[in-house]
Amino acid sequence: LNAAPRRPPRQQIRFLPTPAPGGGGAVELVPTRVPVLADHPLVRGPRFKRLKVGAGHRLDVKSSGVFVLGVGHGNKLLTDLYNCHMTKVYTVGGRFGKATEDFSDTGKLVEKTTFDHITREKLERILAVIQGTNHKALLMYSNIDMKTQEAYELAVKGLIRPMEKSPPIITGVRCLQFALPEFQLEIHCLHETQQYLRKVVHEIGLELKSSAVCTRVRRTRDGVFTLDDALPRTQWDLRSIQDAIRNCRLRVETELERTLG
Amino acid sequence: MAAALGAVGRARPLLRRALSGAARPPSTHELREAEEAAPVFQYAGKAARRKDRVFVWGFSHSGALGVPSFVKPDAGWKKPRRIQPTPYRLETEEKISSVACGYGFTLLASDTTDITKVWGMGLNKDSQLGFQRSRRDQTKGYEYVLEPSPIPLPLEKPQQTRILQVSCGRAHSLILTDSEGVFTMGNNSFGQCGRKVIEDEIYSESHLIHQLKEFDSRVVQVVCGQDHSLFRTKKGAVYACGWGADGQTGLGHYNTTSVPTKLHGDIAGVNIIQVSSYGDCCLAVSDEGDVFGWGNSEYLQLASVTETTQVNVPRHLPFKIGKIKEAACGGTGNVVLTEEGNVFVWGYGILGKGPNLIETAVPEMIPPSLFGWSDFNPDIHVAHVRCGLSQFAALTNRGELFVWGKNLRGCLGTGRMEDQYFPWRVTVPGEVVDVACGVDHMVSMVKSFI
Numbered sequence: 226l227n228a229a230p231r232r233p234p235r236q237q238i239r240f241l242p243t244p245a246p247g248g249g250g251a252v253e254l255v256p257t258r259v260p261v262l263a264d265h266p267l268v269r270g271p272r273f274k275r276l277k278v279g280a281g282h283r284l285d286v287k288s289s290g291v292f293v294l295g296v297g298h299g300n301k302l303l304t305d306l307y308n309c310h311m312t313k314v315y316t317v318g319g320r321f322g323k324a325t326e327d328f329s330d331t332g333k334l335v336e337k338t339t340f341d342h343i344t345r346e347k348l349e350r351i352l353a354v355i356q357g358t359n360h361k362a363l364l365m366y367s368n369i370d371m372k373t374q375e376a377y378e379l380a381v382k383g384l385i386r387p388m389e390k391s392p393p394i395i396t397g398v399r400c401l402q403f404a405l406p407e408f409q410l411e412i413h414c415l416h417e418t419q420q421y422l423r424k425v426v427h428e429i430g431l432e433l434k435s436s437a438v439c440t441r442v443r444r445t446r447d448g449v450f451t452l453d454d455a456l457p458r459t460q461w462d463l464r465s466i467q468d469a470i471r472n473c474r475l476r477v478e479t480e481l482e483r484t485l486g
Numbered sequence: 487m488a489a490a491l492g493a494v495g496r497a498r499p500l501l502r503r504a505l506s507g508a509a510r511p512p513s514t515h516e517l518r519e520a521e522e523a524a525p526v527f528q529y530a531g532k533a534a535r536r537k538d539r540v541f542v543w544g545f546s547h548s549g550a551l552g553v554p555s556f557v558k559p560d561a562g563w564k565k566p567r568r569i570q571p572t573p574y575r576l577e578t579e580e581k582i583s584s585v586a587c588g589y590g591f592t593l594l595a596s597d598t599t600d601i602t603k604v605w606g607m608g609l610n611k612d613s614q615l616g617f618q619r620s621r622r623d624q625t626k627g628y629e630y631v632l633e634p635s636p637i638p639l640p641l642e643k644p645q646q647t648r649i650l651q652v653s654c655g656r657a658h659s660l661i662l663t664d665s666e667g668v669f670t671m672g673n674n675s676f677g678q679c680g681r682k683v684i685e686d687e688i689y690s691e692s693h694l695i696h697q698l699k700e701f702d703s704r705v706v707q708v709v710c711g712q713d714h715s716l717f718r719t720k721k722g723a724v725y726a727c728g729w730g731a732d733g734q735t736g737l738g739h740y741n742t743t744s745v746p747t748k749l750h751g752d753i754a755g756v757n758i759i760q761v762s763s764y765g766d767c768c769l770a771v772s773d774e775g776d777v778f779g780w781g782n783s784e785y786l787q788l789a790s791v792t793e794t795t796q797v798n799v800p801r802h803l804p805f806k807i808g809k810i811k812e813a814a815c816g817g818t819g820n821v822v823l824t825e826e827g828n829v830f831v832w833g834y835g836i837l838g839k840g841p842n843l844i845e846t847a848v849p850e851m852i853p854p855s856l857f858g859w860s861d862f863n864p865d866i867h868v869a870h871v872r873c874g875l876s877q878f879a880a881l882t883n884r885g886e887l888f889v890w891g892k893n894l895r896g897c898l899g900t901g902r903m904e905d906q907y908f909p910w911r912v913t914v915p916g917e918v919v920d921v922a923c924g925v926d927h928m929v930s931m932v933k934s935f936i
Contacts, residue, residue: 342532
């Protein structure tokens with residue numbers, strides 16, 4: 226970053242004494258444009274000694290996926306993005322037959338159960354109920370008086386969302402794959418933690434009169450940032466980061482303007 | 487020195503026996519072995535059947551919910567629960583196939599061939615639940631029945647006849663059987679039980695249950711209005727009896743009728759597939775998707791065809807909203823369901839489109855996004871609509887129950903006591919199959935998830 230071309234040094238106009246064209250010892254003051262010495266690279270030193278990098282929504286050690294970071298002035302946008310309260314999308318993989326203490330497949334075993342009575346239809350029924358109760362929670366925590374016409378119009382458009390701190394809310398669940406004992410869900414949620422998603426998988430197992438553990442949690446979208454914008458380990462260099470920032474800038478600005486006004 | 491060392495050397499083995507090695511955390515191999523050796527529990531087998539349950543909520547002090555501990559708590563320090571604001575499970579002996587809520591009482595019916603087929607609970611001041619012999623005094627009957635109690639019916643073949651449907655009005659009830667006609671009980675001061683009005687008849691503690699058999703064909707649906715009764719036969723005709731001052735009997739006059747008489751007007755010759763009524767207005771749906779209405783129109787229920795406030799002959803309601811599948815009538819508002827699964831409301835009161843829509847004569851559609859329809863779930867639509875006196879209920883094809891309307895004494899089941907101006911989900915632990923709405927309480931039939 227420091228090797229990139231710098232801003233040209235500031236110029237100033239100084240009256241420098243130069244010998245007069247006539248001759249003799251007379252000195253004339255001639256205005257000339259001279260670079261300011263304070264801007265000289267050797268005086269100033271490298272432009273960037275430290276970079277401030279801030280993190281967006283948390284992603285714990287056992288999960289993977291999109292993780293938003295802010296660099297330098299972008300850190301200010303991070304708070305604004307947090308206040309937009311946009312949904313995040315996760316792909317959660319689960320496995321029936323086991324229940325563990327920390328709801329993931331690497332934890333201490335609590336119980337083993339049968340799962341051959343589970344069908345995709347039963348799972349989808351449970352998912353529909355989860356969506357229903359979470360939809361109710363969405364309307365309740367959004368702190369709008371239900372008796373107003375405004376609340377009715379927002380509910381019709383589906384725009385009611387809690388704009389402050391609230392318990393985790395799931396706005397949508399869908400079963401992507403179902404092959405006993407494994408299954409995969411796509412979960413859209415707000416204000417959640419990855420451990421909460423693992424707990425949801427465990428509770429789905431309990432509702433189906435069996436048990437389930439979560440095998441993987443992968444965030445596929447965080448607000449406006451999707452997997453396509455995310456940089457894998459091999460692309461953590463300056464050029465890719467700069468391109469990524471440039472690509473997302475417009476989307477972030479429009480989103481902030483739309484939500485926060 | 488050697489001796490001292492020797493002594494220590496001999497002491498060490500003793501120490502080693504007393505202190506075994508510190509417990510190590512189990513290695514991965516040991517964990518996997520322990521996991522494989524763990525027992526496997528089975529909670530539900532492959533042939534597990536979904537269980538049928540009944541949930542009740544609303545005003546409980548009349549005993550209409552069927553839970554005696556709400557009215558008379560079993561411990562002295564407990565207070566009686568006047569209102570049950572959220573669904574509460576009611577344990578029943580048999581699988582219940584039909585439910586009806588009246589004005590302060592409930593009827594549960596099962597289609598079994600056992601002798602006991604109908605249970606009733608709640609208000610019994612007009613013997614709308616039959617004669618419930620009091621245990622304390624064998625000559626008297628109960629005025630309030632707190633628990634689902636069997637109703638003895640004078641059946642000719644009690645071990646073959648099945649109950650198809652029950653219906654409750656303000657102070658009378660109708661029970662429809664498959665081969666023995668319709669049984670009516672309760673108040674008959676307007677002839678709503680289908681028998682002659684006897685002056686100064688005392689209805690409480692009465693043993694009289696009337697049987698109606700003379701119709702043009704088998705009766706397939708019975709509906710109770712507030713003080714009138716409607717019967718729909720297999721041929722598509724509608725019969726009515728009872729109070730007619732608002733024209734709700736649809737027979738062309740405003741007098742009471744004590745014998746079920748066939749309706750004419752715009753429904754003559756039309757094959758009616760569903761009738762509905764709860765207050766003083768009635769709606770009928772034909773097999774071609776047309777809706778007919780008669781009765782009270784003070785709340786603009788029939789204002790699309792007439793300016794008068796009472797209509798005593800069935801009139802066709804020319805709505806251009808599509809083919810209608812089901813209709814439900816409330817006290818002041820009506821709701822219909824079209825073939826596409828859209829819900830239309832009209833009338834007066836809290837209609838479900840926000841606090842601004844108080845009355846309308848023309849049906850207005852409730853946006854499907856309020857019932858859970860979204861890009862994520864595009865195949866959700868409403869499957870049934872039901873009406874109470876001032877509240878509405880809708881069941882989706884996914885088994886979710888949505889309610890809206892006036893929250894009289896907690897009858898909506900949302901857990902709050904405020905009125906609900908747009909459809910709100912009721913959290914029921916199961917898939918709701920059917921719901922019956924009363925004045926201040928509701929009963930639902932639910933199937934468990936697994």
